Amino acid sequence: MPTYTPPLRDMQFVLHELLGAADQFKLLPRHAEIDADTIDAVLEQAGKFAAEVVAPLNASGDAEGCTLDKATHEVSAPKGFKQAYAAYVEGGWPSLSCDPAFGGQGLPITLNQCLYEMLNSANQAWTMYPGLSHGAYEALHAHGTPEQQALYLPKLTSGQWTGTMCLTEPHCGTDLGLLRTKAEPQPDASYRLTGQKIFISAGEHDLAENIVHLVLARLPDAPAGSKGISLFVVPKFLPTADGGVGERNAIHCAALEHKMGIHGNATCQIVLDGAVGSLVGEPHKGLAAMFVMMNAARLGVGNQSLGLTEVAYQNAVAYAKDRRQMRSLSGPKHPDQPADTIIVHPDVRKMLLTARAYAEGGRALAIYTALLIDQELSSDDEDARKEAADLVALLTPVIKAFLTDNGWLATSHCMQVYGGHGYIREWGMEQFVRDARINMIYEGTNTVQSLDLLGRKVLGDNGKKLKAFGKLIQQFVEDEGVREEMQGFVNPLADLGDKVTKLTMELGMKAMGNADEVGGAAVDYLRVVGHLCFAYFFARMAKIALEKQNSGDPFYTAKLATARFYFAKLLPETASLIRSARAGVAPLMAMDEALF
Structure with a gap:
């Protein structure tokens, strides 16, 4: 059976030494009292719960999965899930970063990020239940009417109610402009929704x-395409006047998807048969x-793979140190001994270090972005706020x-370390691989994310957002480039920054x-930019490790070794990626589709 130890030391390193989170919080009025001791106390308790x-x-x-009663349309989660969720609610975890106006604790999003990384390492399928609820909370907090907020946000904040996002339909996934679910206005200003959703x-x-449920649907007078989509809140049970649970709404689970992974989470086919809902926004x-909610979910999905990378x-x-x-x-x-442990073999070490580097680089990037969100919301x-929002969008x-790409590679490598045993369920590694695979697909496939990055976030504003991030890199290179011991980190970082600039200009001209x-x-292109981000943070982490490598703390020795491995063995991937990007679209479109 797999084990899990929360990576508190590395989280503390990123928060305190790399990003100076407590000092950043002091600049944000609503978080000015959050100090390092508070951060560490929350992380410790969160890790213990996970x-x-x-x-x-x-x-x-994973072995049991979810069970659907076809007569009642009720779904039972695996044994223990309900009790764990009750403990989660009792511990106040759903409210950690929620608005105090609705019963939240008002702590930074950054701490919620760390909580969810640990929960995802512990059990991604279980974590998706409260994770989606937090996304529903954010959508209603931003766009709900005062009445909707008063009714739903306290219950979502406390965890008493959970939330979902209902987008996909059998004939449309990413292309939501094709959706057919209908919403008919009623005399009492409510709506009746009819349609089918899948993969919920x-x-x-x-x-x-x-x-x-937050449901996308069309009003009778809706224009075609994505410009005709409206958002509705549709509860499973209609709330009573006092905010309690009333009669069952006409929305139910018709079937459960039989999936490759995340068996402990109920992925549902949802039918709306005149379900009562209310309009959210215009x-x-x-x-x-x-x-x-979708952007929150996209960050959350990246966090899922980060968690799986760490636990794998x-x-x-542990296995490599024991197996001979x-x-x-x-x-x-x-x-x-009759044989050496397999950790002595270079390629085993390469697989382990790849997973380690992707976990540590991912953690730095994810926590940095969460801190930007706190600045965007609270400065x-x-x-x-605008600068932070632009970087978050990028x-x-x-x-x-x-x-998520890295999580798939890392979990696969870690399963490979086990040899044949990795393929056997009892060791738990094959579950990490199966669970990790979905993360590349949902909340917009990784190709969709790549189109969003290059088409919208970079070329869409003539590189403004990318240049803002580039300035951070340039400043670091100028500050540290004179130090001989930093050359192995600064030079490849600066070189990749120049290459990304040139590649971006070249692709922009071609796209015209x-x-x-x-x-x-x-x-x-996205993978190259991902490596640019990792290179920047690994260079910064290496700087700290170099300054403290003689402290006697082996943590810094390991951090420096991981950074050197990243620059030597993983960053060079960018050379082939840039060459592939420059090859253009011609080799992809040259073959007539009839020949496929």
Whole structure:
């Protein structure tokens, strides 16, 4: 059975030494009293809950899965999930970063990010239930009417009710402009929704007393395409006048999807048969309102793969230190034993270090972005809020796609470390691989994220957002480039920054002549930008580690070694990616479709 130890030391390093989070919070009026001790106390308790309450249910939840009663349309989550959720609610975790006006604790999003990384390491399928609820909270907090906020936000904040997002339909996934679900206005200002949704995570379960569905649908006078989509809140049970749970609404789970992974989460086919709902935001502007939840979910999905990368790495390292196979090529390392442990073999180390580097780089990027979100939401400086918002917009598709691609690679490598045992369920590694695979697909496939990054976030504003991030890199290079011990980090970082600038200009010029050039280069381009982000943070982390490597703390020695591995073995991938991006769309479109 896999084990999990919360990576508190590395989280503290990122928060305190790399990003100076407590000092940043002092500049934000609503978080000015959050100090390092508070941060550490929250992380410690969050890690304890994840490791002791949620992690033990991961393997059993995967084996058991969810159960649908076809007569009642009720879904039962795996054994222990409901009790763990009750403990989660009792501990106040749903309210951690929510608005105090609705019963929240008002702590920074940054701490919520760390909480959810640990929960995802412990049990991604379970974590998706409260994770989607938080997204529904954010959408209603941003776009709900005062009446909707008063009714739903306290219940979502406390965890008494959970939430979902209902977008996909059998005939349309990413292309939401094709959706057909209808919303008919009623004399009492409510709406009756009719249609079918699929792939609805946490769409039905027995963890909470009510489920708040956010549903995209069309009004009778809706224009065609994405400009005719409205957003509605459709509860499983209609609330009573006093905010309690009333009669069952006409929305139910018709079937559960039989999935490759995340078996412990109920992925539902949802039927709306004249379900009562209320409009969120303006008519025909639902997609903009839903993007609040979608962007939160995209960051959350990246966090899911970050969590899986960490837990897979931890278990693979433990196995590699124990499993004995063959001798080191340079001679026996344990001559008193019949064979050496496999951690002596270079390629085993390469697989382990790849997972470690992707976990540590991903954690730095994810926490940095969460801190930007806190600045965007809480700074009293309008320019600072705008700058933070632009960087969050730029980095969101990178986090979703780069971290999930890396999570798939890392969990696969870690399973490989186990050899044949990795393929066997009892060891738990194959579950991490199966769970990680969905993260590249949902909340917008990674190709969609790549198109968003290159087409909208970079070329769409003539590189303004990318240049803002580039200035951070340039300043670091100028500050540290004179230090001899930093050359191995600063020089490749500066070189990649120049290459990204040139590649961006080249792709922009090509796209002016043929828009398909964006589609031909976008996936390679996002991965290059992802490496640029990681290189920047690993260079910064290496700087700290160099300054403290003689402190006697082996943490800094390991951090420096990981950074050097990243620059030597992983960053060079960008050379082939840039060459592929420059090859353009022609090799992809040359073959007639009849020949496929």
